[in-house]
Amino acid sequence: MAATTSDVGGSGSSARQAISTARRVVVKIGSSALTSLAGGLDTGRLDLLADAIEERMRAGSDVVVVSSGAIGAGIAPLGLTKRPTDLATKQAAASVGQLALAHAWGTSFGRYQRTVGQVLLSPDDFARRAHHRNAQRTLDRLRSLGAVAVVNENDTVATAEIRFGDNDRLAALVAHLVGADALVLLSDVDGLYDGDPRKGGAAFIPEVRTSEDLDGVIAGTGGVLGTGGMASKLAAARLAADAGVPVLLAAASDAAAALGEGTVGTAFAARPERLSARKFWVRHAADARGSVRLDSGAVRAVSQRRSSLLAAGITATEGRFYGGDVIALTGPDGTVVARGIVAYDSTELDGMLGRSTGELAAELQRPVVHADDLVRL
Structure with a gap:
C-alpha cells in the first residue's frame, strides 16, 4: 500500500499551499466532466467549471484551460451512439465537436465579459523548438490581452488516438510551456487510490511527496468517453512535478474547492528545482x-x-x-x-x-x- 500520513490532506501541506496561492495555473478538464453519450456537451456542468475558474481569476491568478471533450461533443450531433473507434470517424466527431466546445466556453465566460481564445496544439508543436516558442508566445499574448486561452489537441488532423493521453500529458507540457505555478487536473475521479475504488477496499492517497508514495499503486486506463484514465493522469502529474510544478488531481464536481483552498483531491509535490526549459524539452517534449x-x-x-x-x-x-x-x-x-x-x-x-x-x-x-x-x- 502507498505511504500516507494523517495530515497531508489538509490545507496546511506545502504542496496544497503552493497550489492554492499559485499565480499562474493550468486547469485541465476531462471529457467525462463536460460531455455525455446521450446529450453531448453538458453546458450546466461547463458553466459551473467556468464559475470556479472565474473565481480563481478574480482572486488574482492567471488561468489557462486545457479542455478535452471535442470528440465527445461531436458524438450526439452526428447521431452516433458510442465513441468512435476508427480514425476517420474520430476526426469527423472532433471537427464537429471542436466548434461546439469552443462556442460553449465562449458563451460561458461571456457571462463575465471575458473573451476566449482557442489554441489547438499537436505533439509536433512541442517536439520542434520553433513551434514550441510560437505556442508560448501565443498563450502569453492571450493572457496579456485578458483573454482566457482554451487549449485542446488538434484531434481533427491527429494520426493516432489522442496521442497526448486524453490531454493529461498535454496539460503537463502546457504547464511547463507557460511557466505555471500549479496544474489542476479535473475529471470524474476525486483523487488517487492505490487500486480501483469501484471494486472496494482501495485506500485514498491524499498526497504524493516522493515516488515511494506510489509503491503498490495500480492505475487503470480510460473510460467510455475519455482515453486517459488514472494511468494517464498519474503520468502527467509526475511529469509536471518533475518539472517543478505541483499538481492537484480532483473531481470536476469539486472544482470550486480545488481552485479555492485546494483541500480536496490528491496533491503531488514538485521537485525542489524546476528543470530548465531546454532540459525539459529534451527530456519530455522532443521526439x-x-x-x-x-x-x-x-x-x-x-x-x-x-x-x-x-x-x-x-x-x-x-x-x-x-x-x-x-x-x-x-x-x-x-x-x-x-x-x-x-x-x-x-x-x-x-x-x-x-x-x-x-x-x-x-x-x-x-x-x-x-x-x-x-x-x-
Missing part, C-alpha cells in the same frame, strides 16, 4: 530521432559522474539522425538511461565509434553529447 548504445563504462560516466558522452563509449547507433537532433542513450541491455542533443549526424558518428578523442580528427573531438545537453532518466 527522439534515433539512439546510441553505450558500453557499461559510458553508462556510469553519464549516469553517475554526469560527464559528457564521448565516442569511445559508444558501441552502436540506431536510426538516422542529424546534428542537433534529440537522441536516446541506451545501456548494453537496451534500457534508455538518458536523452540528449547529439552533435553529429549518424553517418558521421558511425565512423567514430569506440575511438578515443586523441584518435579523431580535430573537428571531431568535441563530445557526442555535451553534459549541458544531456538529461539522465
Whole structure:
C-alpha cells in the first residue's frame, strides 16, 4: 500500500499551499466532466467549471484551460451512439465537436465579459523548438490581452488516438510551456487510490511527496468517453512535478474547492528545482530521432559522474539522425538511461565509434553529447 500520513490532506501541506496561492495555473478538464453519450456537451456542468475558474481569476491568478471533450461533443450531433473507434470517424466527431466546445466556453465566460481564445496544439508543436516558442508566445499574448486561452489537441488532423493521453500529458507540457505555478487536473475521479475504488477496499492517497508514495499503486486506463484514465493522469502529474510544478488531481464536481483552498483531491509535490526549459524539452517534449548504445563504462560516466558522452563509449547507433537532433542513450541491455542533443549526424558518428578523442580528427573531438545537453532518466 502507498505511504500516507494523517495530515497531508489538509490545507496546511506545502504542496496544497503552493497550489492554492499559485499565480499562474493550468486547469485541465476531462471529457467525462463536460460531455455525455446521450446529450453531448453538458453546458450546466461547463458553466459551473467556468464559475470556479472565474473565481480563481478574480482572486488574482492567471488561468489557462486545457479542455478535452471535442470528440465527445461531436458524438450526439452526428447521431452516433458510442465513441468512435476508427480514425476517420474520430476526426469527423472532433471537427464537429471542436466548434461546439469552443462556442460553449465562449458563451460561458461571456457571462463575465471575458473573451476566449482557442489554441489547438499537436505533439509536433512541442517536439520542434520553433513551434514550441510560437505556442508560448501565443498563450502569453492571450493572457496579456485578458483573454482566457482554451487549449485542446488538434484531434481533427491527429494520426493516432489522442496521442497526448486524453490531454493529461498535454496539460503537463502546457504547464511547463507557460511557466505555471500549479496544474489542476479535473475529471470524474476525486483523487488517487492505490487500486480501483469501484471494486472496494482501495485506500485514498491524499498526497504524493516522493515516488515511494506510489509503491503498490495500480492505475487503470480510460473510460467510455475519455482515453486517459488514472494511468494517464498519474503520468502527467509526475511529469509536471518533475518539472517543478505541483499538481492537484480532483473531481470536476469539486472544482470550486480545488481552485479555492485546494483541500480536496490528491496533491503531488514538485521537485525542489524546476528543470530548465531546454532540459525539459529534451527530456519530455522532443521526439527522439534515433539512439546510441553505450558500453557499461559510458553508462556510469553519464549516469553517475554526469560527464559528457564521448565516442569511445559508444558501441552502436540506431536510426538516422542529424546534428542537433534529440537522441536516446541506451545501456548494453537496451534500457534508455538518458536523452540528449547529439552533435553529429549518424553517418558521421558511425565512423567514430569506440575511438578515443586523441584518435579523431580535430573537428571531431568535441563530445557526442555535451553534459549541458544531456538529461539522465
